Amino acid sequence: MNKKEDAPIRIVLAKLGLDGHDRGLKVVARMLRDAGMEVVYLGLRQTTEMVVTAVEQEDADAVGISMHNAGHLTLAPRIVKALEDAGLDVPVVVGGIVPESDLEAMSEAGVAGVLGPGSSAEDVATCVREAVAARGE
Amino acid sequence: MASEDSKLISLVEKASEGDRRSVGRLLTLVERGGDSAEQVAEATHTLSGKSHIIGITGAPGAGKSTLTACLARDLAVSEYKPAVLAVDPSSPLTGGAILGDRVRMEEASEAGAFIRSMATRGHAGGLALAVPGMVRVFDAFGFNPIIIETVGVGQVEVDVASAADTVVVVVTSGWGDAVQANKAGLLEIADLFVVNKADRPGASDARRDLELMIDLSQLTGQAVRRPEIVMTTATEGEGLDEFKKAIFEHKELLFEGEQISIRRSKRWKAEVRSRLDYLLSEVAKESIENLEEEKSSSPGAVARKIAKNLLKKDELR
Numbered sequence A: 001m002n003k004k005e006d007a008p009i010r011i012v013l014a015k016l017g018l019d020g021h022d023r024g025l026k027v028v029a030r031m032l033r034d035a036g037m038e039v040v041y042l043g044l045r046q047t048t049e050m051v052v053t054a055v056e057q058e059d060a061d062a063v064g065i066s067m068h069n070a071g072h073l074t075l076a077p078r079i080v081k082a083l084e085d086a087g088l089d090v091p092v093v094v095g096g097i098v099p100e101s102d103l104e105a106m107s108e109a110g111v112a113g114v115l116g117p118g119s120s121a122e123d124v125a126t127c128v129r130e131a132v133a134a135r136g137e
Numbered sequence B: 001m002a003s004e005d006s007k008l009i010s011l012v013e014k015a016s017e018g019d020r021r022s023v024g025r026l027l028t029l030v031e032r033g034g035d036s037a038e039q040v041a042e043a044t045h046t047l048s049g050k051s052h053i054i055g056i057t058g059a060p061g062a063g064k065s066t067l068t069a070c071l072a073r074d075l076a077v078s079e080y081k082p083a084v085l086a087v088d089p090s091s092p093l094t095g096g097a098i099l100g101d102r103v104r105m106e107e108a109s110e111a112g113a114f115i116r117s118m119a120t121r122g123h124a125g126g127l128a129l130a131v132p133g134m135v136r137v138f139d140a141f142g143f144n145p146i147i148i149e150t151v152g153v154g155q156v157e158v159d160v161a162s163a164a165d166t167v168v169v170v171v172t173s174g175w176g177d178a179v180q181a182n183k184a185g186l187l188e189i190a191d192l193f194v195v196n197k198a199d200r201p202g203a204s205d206a207r208r209d210l211e212l213m214i215d216l217s218q219l220t221g222q223a224v225r226r227p228e229i230v231m232t233t234a235t236e237g238e239g240l241d242e243f244k245k246a247i248f249e250h251k252e253l254l255f256e257g258e259q260i261s262i263r264r265s266k267r268w269k270a271e272v273r274s275r276l277d278y279l280l281s282e283v284a285k286e287s288i289e290n291l292e293e294e295k296s297s298s299p300g301a302v303a304r305k306i307a308k309n310l311l312k313k314d315e316l317r
């Protein structure tokens, strides 16, 4: 009866605001599908509210945000907080361009994992799986 | 177990008060199957049966999502509380899926429509096994109408016919070329045709081809009622009013006579059938898991032997 074991992980993938770099998000969607997950793809120009609504209605297990416009220190914590405020206990993972010096701040803000350019399919799937497993406990 | 029960009761209670997160959770329980799915089915069965269920089907890329989104948005801003169940295929190799229909439904979602994406999880026929159960959850908690978007279908995936009250088949120009008799499956289930992408050349040809095919099926007595044809440009919202009108006309036709109860008892039976098929196929899967190859027996003979054992029968038809 444990969701994490017998049902596929459902993850919502999005890019926020005006950041138009969606190539990475598309690649990640394929990687996660090939790892057996169900990807609810929201794509470009999403707002925090849209992501929260999607997580609620899709009953997602995780949220993945792809960020390339140097907005991660503002936007990522905002998503984490909005999900918390809505009572949704789901991990947020982030990929894209996040300088090493920001990793600690991201982790403090409650982001469950951060991946950068060159991450393999294996890295991406593992990052999501571990984030989901950590919440399940 | 007791705590599981009380969890379910509280989810149902909250869902009745309009809590969308609880609706989302109940949908997941149904989708996962097993005991909790049965419990949710019990809890929602008697509450349901009030909503109008619209099925939207058609070839990949025909504009099903765009059209669904237009309709759901329009209904949400007027007096309705629509829900959308959008189905996409699971990869047969990995079991994963990219559920991309929601991308086109942003405005509908913002207007208040409840949108849920789901994967087929190995089920053929254009829908997923859990679709009727999930529709029932929406129905039980006051969502009306409920719009089901099927995966992009060819001609044989016609499950939606038994899952919906009003079946909309979306076609585009060019559809007519490859048509001939082999699109019969989709043709027979349509209560309403939409020729979408009317902004593209060839749309009026597609309409004419459709008219001809419908004439033909009327001649052969296949179709009961002549399905209407509406032209739309979903990306511009053009033709939406006619589309809506045609849907509501069909709904009225259904609900004013006996049609609706005939359809729904067919649906009830189809659902029992599809659940039974599933259970039987699981048993079949189990019974061949450790099967050793018998060079001397034909596969058919072995299958019959196993079936006789399973069914405790001496003879098979």
Ligand code: B12
Pocket: A018, A019, A020, A021, A022, A023, A024, A025, A027, A028, A063, A064, A065, A066, A067, A068, A069, A070, A093, A094, A095, A096, A097, A115, A116, A117, A118, A119, A120, A124, A127, A128
């Ligand atoms: C291609 C590209 C573009 C394309 C985008 C096309 C598209 N549709 O995606 C175009 C030409 C449009 C473009 C435009 C711009 N770009 Co540009 N672009 C790039 C470039 C060269 C590659 C990005 C890419 O697609 N990589 C391939 C994908 C597969 O990799 P990825 O996105 O990193 O994804 C991987 C991981 O990060 C991770 N991942 C990513 N997302 C997620 C999500 C989750 C949940 C997980 C788990 C993992 C994960 O997994 C992926 C697989 O390994 C980068 C430089 C670089 N080396 O990254 C600059 C770059 C991102 N761009 C940059 C900039 C500044 C711009 C522009 C503002 C102007 C400009 N200088 O060109 C505009 C802005 C456009 C806009 N509206 O946002 C900067 C960003 C600087 C910053 N953030 O500090 C970069 C870093 C270049 C640089 N060094 O300056 N760009």
Ligand SMILES: Nc1nc2c(ncn2[C@@H]2O[C@H](COP(=O)(O)OP(=O)(O)OP(=O)(O)O)[C@@H](O)[C@H]2O)c(=O)[nH]1
Pocket: B059, B060, B061, B062, B063, B064, B065, B066, B067, B101, B104, B151, B152, B196, B197, B198, B199, B200, B232, B233, B234, B235, B236
């Ligand atoms: N020109 C034109 N393009 C349209 C119209 N309706 C939809 N499209 C485009 O057709 C493409 C597919 O539309 P969708 O709504 O995703 O089609 P779909 O049938 O849901 O596709 P699947 O779910 O993948 O089978 C998109 O790029 C739409 O923008 C239309 O009326 N005119």
Ligand SMILES: [Mg+2]
Pocket: B064, B065, B066, B100, B101, B149
């Ligand atoms: Mg679609």
